[in-house]
Amino acid sequence: MKHGMYIDGQWVSAQTAETRDIINPYNQEIIATVAEGNEEDAKLAIAAARRAFDQGDWATTPATERGRIVGEIARLIERDKQELAELESLDTGKTVEESVVDMDDIAGVFRYYAELADKDGGEIIESPIPNTVSKVVHEPVGVCGQITPWNYPLLQASWKLAPALVAGNTLVIKPSEITPLTTMKVMELMEEAGVPAGVANLVLGAGGTVGAVLSEHDDVDLISFTGGIHTGKKIMQAASGNVKKLALELGGKNPNVVFADSDFELAVDQAMNAVFFHAGQICSAGTRLIIEESIHDDFVEELVKRVGKIKLGSGFAEDTQMGPLISAEHLAKVEAYVEAGKKEGAYVAVGGQRPEGPELQKGFFYLPTVLIGCTTDMQVVQEEGFGPVITVEKFSSEAEAVKLANDSIYGLAGGVFTTDISKAERCAAKMRMGTVWINEFNVYFPHAPWGGFKQSGIGRELGKTGLEEYTEQKHILRNVDPQPIHWFGK
Ligand SMILES: NC(=O)c1ccc[n+]([C@@H]2O[C@H](COP(=O)([O-])OP(=O)(O)OC[C@H]3O[C@@H](n4cnc5c(N)ncnc54)[C@H](O)[C@@H]3O)[C@@H](O)[C@H]2O)c1
Numbered sequence: 001m002k003h004g005m006y007i008d009g010q011w012v013s014a015q016t017a018e019t020r021d022i023i024n025p026y027n028q029e030i031i032a033t034v035a036e037g038n039e040e041d042a043k044l045a046i047a048a049a050r051r052a053f054d055q056g057d058w059a060t061t062p063a064t065e066r067g068r069i070v071g072e073i074a075r076l077i078e079r080d081k082q083e084l085a086e087l088e089s090l091d092t093g094k095t096v097e098e099s100v101v102d103m104d105d106i107a108g109v110f111r112y113y114a115e116l117a118d119k120d121g122g123e124i125i126e127s128p129i130p131n132t133v134s135k136v137v138h139e140p141v142g143v144c145g146q147i148t149p150w151n152y153p154l155l156q157a158s159w160k161l162a163p164a165l166v167a168g169n170t171l172v173i174k175p176s177e178i179t180p181l182t183t184m185k186v187m188e189l190m191e192e193a194g195v196p197a198g199v200a201n202l203v204l205g206a207g208g209t210v211g212a213v214l215s216e217h218d219d220v221d222l223i224s225f226t227g228g229i230h231t232g233k234k235i236m237q238a239a240s241g242n243v244k245k246l247a248l249e250l251g252g253k254n255p256n257v258v259f260a261d262s263d264f265e266l267a268v269d270q271a272m273n274a275v276f277f278h279a280g281q282i283c284s285a286g287t288r289l290i291i292e293e294s295i296h297d298d299f300v301e302e303l304v305k306r307v308g309k310i311k312l313g314s315g316f317a318e319d320t321q322m323g324p325l326i327s328a329e330h331l332a333k334v335e336a337y338v339e340a341g342k343k344e345g346a347y348v349a350v351g352g353q354r355p356e357g358p359e360l361q362k363g364f365f366y367l368p369t370v371l372i373g374c375t376t377d378m379q380v381v382q383e384e385g386f387g388p389v390i391t392v393e394k395f396s397s398e399a400e401a402v403k404l405a406n407d408s409i410y411g412l413a414g415g416v417f418t419t420d421i422s423k424a425e426r427c428a429a430k431m432r433m434g435t436v437w438i439n440e441f442n443v444y445f446p447h448a449p450w451g452g453f454k455q456s457g458i459g460r461e462l463g464k465t466g467l468e469e470y471t472e473q474k475h476i477l478r479n480v481d482p483q484p485i486h487w488f489g490k
């Protein structure tokens with residue numbers, strides 16, 4: 001595998017020749033040493049993408065051909081699925097089983113957009129002006145900057161790469177500096193699939209340097225960012241310099257509302273699925289469990305029993321159910337978050353510390369945790385902890401459940417569990433989130449849009465909207481019988 005950046009069709013080292021070690025969060029071993037770019041590398045990549053857009057022919061290549069190439073990327077991802085999944089698990093610590101599911105999703109995203117590529121021939125609209133023909137077409141935006149996080153490195157990249165390419169844009173992608181490996185590998189596959197030089201560029205390095213240049217540079221027409229709310233706000237400011245188009249996929253503090261009439265077994269099982277995949281490092285994790293008072297104690301008792309049995313370990317071991325957190329820094333953050341919750345009055349029903357056992361001491365592990373006695377005013381209920389931690393609140397009426405669910409600056413996703421479908425639909429209609437699951441949690445697929453209400457973001461990825469984000473609409477009006485009107489005389 002190549003260890004450099006991919007700029008203008010060439011694999012290159014950083015201008016400074018600097019490198020960065022990539023660490024396995026399970027045992028802190030170095031798994032790769034990759035180029036560490038800086039502002040100059042970012043500018044070179046932007047210049048390559050600008051030239052490819054302005055002087056190359058990707059934007060005018062027939063959409064069918066762009067779709068064919070993107071479909072070929074999907075095929076290559078399927079071919080190398082196991083290698084990619086193992087690389088993702090080495091880099092993030094998540095189980096290989098989860099990474100394989102991610103790779104299937106990723107191939108599905110490239111295939112979905114490949115098939116959508118040539119389905120938009122524009123639209124003729126009825127013109128009110130006599131003797132005119134009016135049409136609306138979609139054109140590429142131009143040079144796209146794409147910045148992705150460490151939790152779902154390739155999945156989040158695929159949501160940006162595939163629509164940008166089929167729409168005829170050129171791009172510069174910057175993966176998280178701590179998990180770049182699968183994005184690097186997919187650039188190799190994109191080269192193999194026939195994406196022309198300069199169309200897709202990869203630059204590696206820190207957010208404050210490389211990411212900041214992508215966000216503020218005048219030659220970047222659109223910035224698409226997935227990551228934390230504080231970084232999102234900085235990017236929004238930086239993007240204002242040349243009024244870039246902006247897409248932000250930010251964090252969440254997602255409620256999971258469980259009514260007393262829900263299927264108990266389903267709701268307990270899904271309350272765990274909602275949070276503990278990838279050690280809770282999921283934007284849409286259902287970390288705010290909101291339970292109807294009458295079943296609260298029984299529900300918590302069963303939940304705590306099961307959470308205490310979750311098996312931690314290497315993502316490569318078949319019996320592992322949960323891997324480590326991403327870094328020592330993030331582990332310390334999750335620990336501090338739980339300690340702050342305890343000080344506010346939350347009670348640790350299970351977990352609440354690092355695990356014991358020699359196998360887990362080299363990794364960044366934290367026990368799956370349930371905090372009970374939580375109320376909506378607590379920091380631990382309002383802040384995104386991004387770890388394997390559930391906070392539990394109680395409610396006693398439908399109106400209160402919805403009020404608690406909406407009591408957040410975020411609005412990414414939420415769930416409601418009940419066997420009363422009318423009640424479920426009423427709640428779903430009132431929950432202020434981009435996605436609401438009924439008797440389900442954490443399901444997403446390429447055909448449905450994904451994104452946040454409130455401070456969870458701006459715009460949508462996936463679905464037809466996820467493609468439109470990478471286009472500009474243009475109205476073209478043609479007069480079929482043009483005549484002088486002599487408004488200003490002859
Ligand atoms: N809404 C979604 O779909 C979604 C999906 C995945 C993750 N997330 C969110 O991502 C966050 C976790 O990811 P993270 O810790 O990598 O986020 P982060 O904001 O720290 O970093 C994300 C990316 O931004 C870059 N970056 C950092 N500072 C920058 C700056 N000043 N300018 C430009 N780029 C900069 C980083 O290098 C990285 O590539 C969580 O909040 C999670 O909820 C959201």
Ligand SMILES: C[N+](C)(C)CC=O
Nearest residue numbers: 151152281282283284
């Ligand atoms: C959007 N999703 C759920 C794939 C990853 C969020 O972190």
